[in-house]
Amino acid sequence: MRIAPSPTPDESAATPEESVETTPDDGAESPGDVSRSAERRAGASDGGGFDRALVVVHGMGNAYRSQILLEWAEPLLGRMDWLARDRVIGADERHGVEIHESDLSGDLPIITATVRYPGPRAQAAGAPSDEDDDVEQKIAIIEARWSESFVPMNRGQIFQWAVVFMWRAIWRVLDLFVGTMVLVPWYTLVQHWTKGPDEPRALPRLVDLVIDAVRLVVCTIAFAVTWVFLVLLSVVLTPILPLISPLLLIPWFKNAAQSVIDGIVESIGDVAAWKERPVRASAMRLVVRDALARAKELVGDDGDVHLFAHSQGAAVATFALFEELSPSDYNVNRLTTVGAAVVLLGRDRWLGRPDEYRPVAKWIECNEAAGEGHGVTWANHWAIWDPFSAGPIADTAPGRRERWRNAYFPGPATVMGPEEHAVHNTSQPFLDHSVYFENTIQVVEPTARLLLGPDFPEAPVAVTQVENRLSVIDKKSLGINMLAAVAIAAILPGLPGVYAAFATLASWVAGAIGFVIGVFPGGQDVAEAVPAAIASASFVTDPNGLGPWSWLVASGLTLAVLIWLNQRLSTLTRRSREWDRCPVEPKDWLVLSSIPRAAYVFGAFVCIWLAIATWSRPPLEWLLVSAVILLIVAVFVFVEPLYSPVPVVVAARAGDSAASVMAAAAIPAPMRLRDAVRTDEFTKDLAARRRLLRPQGWRARVWARWFHDWPKTAAQGPTPPPLSAASAATPRPGRRR
Structure with missing residues (x-):
């Protein structure tokens, strides 16, 4: 929410020389010509010059121009470049990401790039091929910044509303924490103790019992302390919040607390406007709709639009996409939410009207209306300590609990909901919510692979599971x-x-x-x-x-x-x-x-x-x-x-159709780390990377000499293809060269 003008890099603050840097294609362009530049870009892309467009939507709080765009474009493009230049799939120096335009100060900030990676022949051989085999994808990334699209509520209104909302948020946080801190250790103890004599064990039964019992006791005590702290904090804040606005009339209090209170207002004021002011909530959704319309212009009729939203932006984007728009009209075929407050915030509410909201039911309804193969694939990433997302997305509390349990202890998914990714960002409560873009393995790389398109080879299942396990241990x-x-x-x-x-x-x-x-x-x-x-x-x-x-x-x-x-x-x-x-x-x-x-x-x-x-x-x-x-x-x-248990992907369930059943079956079963590193997939991938090892930088060279006897293990001839490239030998539809 915008309380006062912030130092955004707008056109009025730029000098002509600075404008030249942001518009390299026209050195004579002045700051006032930004709109004409946008018109030229629109004209150049009328024919659908891009294969894929990503629309990023920011979360609650004041967001300055290009903030969410840079927050996600830089790690995504960086990982796409890293993946496209992987020597195991036959890449060399000509592959990677090339940025064409990085307009961060225009009316609609946009970043455009081309990514080139090896085609099927190079992927199958595990060695560079000619340029005719390369795959090129043109990517556009734009932002939907709604934080300035409405007039904020005043402080008194915000703090009066915040009392009820605070208690709802606290109970959801405690529900998440009791699951993470108490139920996971309890389920783990029961699972280990009830294993049959023929089932594999990582540790002896009594050792498992001791570790599980200590974990349960320690975590239960920690949860009790957390529960007492949060409840006492809420009890103290309940009478204070409504009094904050009148207290600002006292000069000394205003001087001491003004900046802190303004920061709180910027954080929760957007949420209050979304829930209590339907007209302002509609203005937020309009920004998302306009960004999707622009993305549709960029990709034309044949390209794909990917909607990516964080925190409150996920609630805004989800409601706009499934309640007010037809996704197929905007070529939206994928929705990714991270730290989504969809369940916490729900929908806007008119006085006298219930605010019941069932996002999963609306998603299924939209997909059924679009027909088989034309719906929206929805993936939801939530950190296990994120208090705002507070777990999976479902239309009922028991449904969310079942899908949460399936993330740790896989079982048949009977409740409808999107594909759930429980991730580890920092393992620190109240910090997990804002650093999804730093989670390379569990959030950034899966999204980058989707943007690379269907021709990019999938990573071997065993390699992916090993990386996921090591990432969780690290966090x-x-x-x-x-x-x-x-x-x-x-x-x-x-x-x-x-x-x-x-x-x-x-x-x-x-x-x-x-x-x-x-x-x-x-x-x-x-x-x-x-x-x-x-x-x-x-x-x-x-x-x-x-x-x-x-x-x-x-x-x-x-x-x-x-x-x-x-x-x-x-x-x-x-x-x-x-x-x-x-x-x-x-x-x-x-x-x-x-x-x-x-x-x-x-x-x-x-x-x-x-x-x-x-x-x-x-x-x-x-x-x-x-x-x-x-x-x-x-x-x-x-x-x-x-x-400790490592969460796994919970398959999306959007009905009992054949496509929904196949999507659930495509989720690989979790493997223990010891078993994954012994598979042919992992051993062959590791051997291929050792033969192709070309360490960059002193740290990587020291690491290579220490663990791989480099440079003696450098490639000495043709390298057999890794298992991940086997499926790439046959071209698939939708490639661009």
């Missing part, structure tokens, strides 16, 4: 390390001798700052500046001055360092696995990625045990008992990411 480790960092930072400064060392380090830093100040002329001498700087920070430089504020500062600095290190290590391991084209044996990667987790977890174990020993001074026998209990918990926390 769960990120969350566990974060919790361990909080425990370490909270306790460490209070341990004997630790704060004295911290104060000494702080004295060195303050002294260095004072020395720099003393060097410059016009100030104190160095001999005076250094002691003065140390004295000015005495609340953290006095070894004997540990108090609440100094403890808080020391904990904050320690936590900042631990979080930064955790993020850097996670980024390094993730980039090495996802982008360096250097295949790694899963066993080796698991060993390496477990080292930081072990350091954080057992660091927290040591800090907690030393705190018990120092602050409580229990008898020796109780000190040993506490050590054993803490060690068991630490071991469980360390191994939990390796053995």
Whole structure:
């Protein structure tokens, strides 16, 4: 929602020179000629010059021009380039993505590109072929930015509405968290305990029981703490929210809280307008309709339009597509929602009229009206800690619960709903909702493969499942390390001798700052500046001055360092696995990625045990008992990411038609990591990548020498095709050259 003008890169703020950069095809164009530029583009594309158009819709909150476009276009085009240049499918230097136009400041921001990748002959041979075999796809990406399409509600109206909405959102969050934190461990324990003697097991039965029992107890306690915190927070906010607007009449309160309140209003004001003001909600949907009409012009009658929406934008886009439009009129054949608040927000509501909304039923109705093969394929991605999507999409609460359970424990899907992808973004509540575009393996790559078209070879099932499993382990480790960092930072400064060392380090830093100040002329001498700087920070430089504020500062600095290190290590391991084209044996990667987790977890174990020993001074026998209990918990926390259930794709169900049954059957059955790495698909793909290994950058070269004896394992002749390319030997309809 737009409260006040924001610094968007519009035409009025641009200089003629800046406009030239954004319109490279016409150096004489001025800022006022942007509309004429748009007309030229429209005229050039009347014949449907694009194969595929992607319309991206942003979520709640103020979105400046091109924000959602860049947020998704950059990772998607980057992954498309990475996939198109894969040597295993026969790619070479001529393949990849070429950007033609990146108009980020026009009336309708657009990015156009051509992606070229090897055709069937190169894919089948696993080696480069001639250019006549290449497949070219022209892609256009445009945004539907509705945040400025309506007049916002005032603060009083928003905060009065927010009280009821807050409680509904909190109960949905608690419902999601009880599933993720309590029911998944419980179902896992029951499943392991009831396995027959002939069924395969990853661990012995009693070991499974111990791990599952500890997980259930720890997670149940964590959920109880979370429940109490969220409910108490809601109880406190319930009488405060309606009073916020009148309190702003008090000058000192307005000066202190204005910016915070405006930020809250920008976050939830859009939602209030969507639910309570049907006329403004219609204005939001109009922006989506106009963007779809523009996308239809770009692709003509033969191209495809893909609608991609996040958060509240998913509610806006879904309602517009299935309630007000005919998808086939706009060539929309696919809808992807991420972090979708479709169930939470529902539809707009006139006073005196119920706001019951059944999005799945409307989706099925639209597909039945379009006929077999002309409907909209709907895929929904939701992070397991995302409080706004809060799980799958279905028309009833029991239906959502069944589809949620099927994501962890596959079974027959009896409830109608879209294809569900439960994903791991950060494993941190209230952060998962805004970082879907950073989830390369589970969100970005599947979408990029769809944009590449049907001629691009599918990844081997075993390879996909191994990558998914490793990605989940990586994200769960990120969350566990974060919790361990909080425990370490909270306790460490209070341990004997630790704060004295911290104060000494702080004295060195303050002294260095004072020395720099003393060097410059016009100030104190160095001999005076250094002691003065140390004295000015005495609340953290006095070894004997540990108090609440100094403890808080020391904990904050320690936590900042631990979080930064955790993020850097996670980024390094993730980039090495996802982008360096250097295949790694899963066993080796698991060993390496477990080292930081072990350091954080057992660091927290040591800090907690030393705190018990120092602050409580229990008898020796109780000190040993506490050590054993803490060690068991630490071991469980360390191994939990390796053995916890990994969510799988839940097939779409849009009726009992043959197409719906075939779509469900096409979802591959989940495999254990140990079984997946032993399949022919995975071993042949790994062998082919080793032979074609050409590491880029020092990190990839070190990795290649360490794990693959590179360059001795470089290709020494023709490489047999991987299994994934076998199906590409026969051209399929719809290719463009």
